[in-house]
Amino acid sequence: MNPAPLDRAAVEACLAGSGTMLPQGAYTDQAVLDWERKVVFAGGWVCVGRAGDVPARTRRAVGVGDDAVLLMRDDDGVLRGFYNTCRHRAHELLPCGTSSTGRFLTCPYHSWVYDNAGRLHKVPYAEASGIDDAARDGLGLVPVAVAEWHGFVFVNASGSAPPLHRYLGPSLDTRFAPYELERIEVAGRHEYVVEANWKLLVENYQECYHCSTIHPELCRVSSPDSGGSFEPDGLWIGGDMELLDGVATMSLDGRAGAPPMRALTGRQLRDVVYLQLFPNLLLSVHPDYVMTHVLEPLAPDRTNVVCEWLFPPETIAADGFDPAYAVDFWDVTNRQDWAACAGVQRGVASRGYRPGPLSPGHEDTVFQTIAVLARAYLDGALPAVTSSDRNGSHVRQQTGT
Template identity: 50%
Template sequence: MALPTASLLAPGRVVPPAPLPAAEVARAAAPFGQSTMLPRGAYQDDQVLAWEREHLLDGWVCVGRSTEIAPKGMRAESIGRSGVLLVRDADGALRAFENACRHRGHELLPCGGSSQGTRAIVCPYHAWSYRHDGSMIGAPGFREVPGFDTSLYSLKPVRVEEWHGWVFVDTSGQAPDFGSHIGQLESVVERYDADALVTPVVHEYDVEANWKVIIENYQECYHCPSIHPELCRVSPPDSGDNIELEGNWIGGNMDLRTSAATMSLDGHTEGTVMARLDEVESRTVMYVAVMPNLLISLHPDYIMSHLLTPISPDRTRIRCSWAFPAEVVEREGFDPSYAVDFWDLTNRQDWAACEAVQRGMKTPSYEPGPLAPSEDGVYHFTQLMARAYQGQQA
């Protein structure tokens, strides 16, 4: 089996090993068929999550969909150890800044908050103000202060990229260029025209499980016959293949049964197959985990994405969105519930299983177990994590 070519650590960056037993990490990094899951502490310890926030969650991280930031709008997100302010000007240009006023560091917008139609960025504490490009406009009481130079107090920029309707930021400033991060995933996603889709439904879940437990669950259907009878009716759980291409992502596809047009409770669709998909894409669902926090499910007629935000070692906030072609959403009587209801049920089945895993790992004698032959997708993920925990960059 080929290993993932990507690294979760930026090249040339000196990173200490994670605070985990080296021997246990080495067992997780062993060849497929000999390896175990990651050490218990990877899912349980505050110090490990702090290490991840410092070294893994400060590179290219997804913060949402492009449509969530309208022209002359702002949105603030918590990323890794800090906050990011996303700002779109009247011409549609998107910029990102550290979410801190240059005066006393007050957040310019509460994390998770948004605003529309803003003429300027104004700190709510002392009203220091900034243009949409981050340059300072002025500060109350400083007009007559000798030597006060507004050009010295622009907001601190953060690297930002829009890719097929998703927004990514790099708070470290040290990650490789975004094209290298995505790699050959571009060829997998491009024909879905995701940047033109409309998102009419968003659900938010708080899951009492570590963020990695959720990604590992996403990477296999070994569990599907046990907990997903509805999914198994429309997609054979042993179908499809994992894809091994360059980039900081892992994933694979699953087939639709001949009786099913898409993933819904009865296999029917209220939409249409996206215009540029080929014969294989129109009969499969592609599941992709873009490291470290975006899960994308590419269906013939819609795209579902999960945005993961670690809150604590045993709690993850998930923002799940369903996106459809605009002409489908605008159709009279269109009802997205055929897709939403199916995945809301499936999501909740998964979250219950992930929470049970999280609780089970707390038992006194728990030891990481081996991977089943069909869990090669999980192995790809644990290999990426084990190499990162060891401080390896490739």
């Protein structure tokens, strides 16, 4: 057990009554972020993008917690993960954030060569080095746990998390089957650096208590009081909101620039679903498109956010299609949120910060998010499931952007 470097009583106080925000250090201390990188990010299943980001004969280097990971896919289509470390003198094989293609990957330091299954293919002066075929078999790259879920790629850098299907629980597969997430493709992308702790972005995402104050565009297409929460059966949190009558989707004028996804029926055509797949994927599912936010903490007060808009391939291929109707709406809304989160960051850094009570009925999914972190801080490991209980009783709430 390796609890977080926070006062235990202050963490436990977050779970009392209606709940509160976390202690100040959870949002401001580098030591806490270092702990989160090891326990929450490396210890959980972190989303690192879409399966399409790693086509055949491609390698992609990504950061996960404190680790650098290589994603590889050969002609067989199987995704593999390895630590981004050469087995010779430990040089990184690819700079983080870059990709390469071809059958083989060569270390830029001493030219050891690996194939896309992570096997050592050849080394310079092999005979003089005493590296025969048997020795080469034991010098492949060190594997990392990777998994694909509905077209998303996840990495568990520590290898300590349960299999992804158990980590997320069984209900999400059923819930998202009609949306065919595995076949949608990226049609728009923005990247933001937000001057706030990554958890503040998640807390903001999990409620619409703030929507009538800072989101006039959103309130014209969906009521802040609509929808409700889902009861999670894995490490995810979220709920839905309803579109207003006469509104087709989340856009600045309420009109859709694309048809609904082909398998949706009934309420799915009127709802927008908002989920956090813990810790770093925010998944917003609309009748006609999907928006994702992938969070990467850069510092206690700074977070990188990759935001993508995904549509079915036949929509993208249609004459005259332009994703701007969705991208522009959420770019406006995102920037409103980022400004609010930066304001909260300045507030939690103040000597006057005292964790205040959350609002029952409006911030209950915020409580769930905080409770997952609080239990991890106390126990030194992620819990097995997100609890929907507050002092033993199930709660309902509205969720928002």
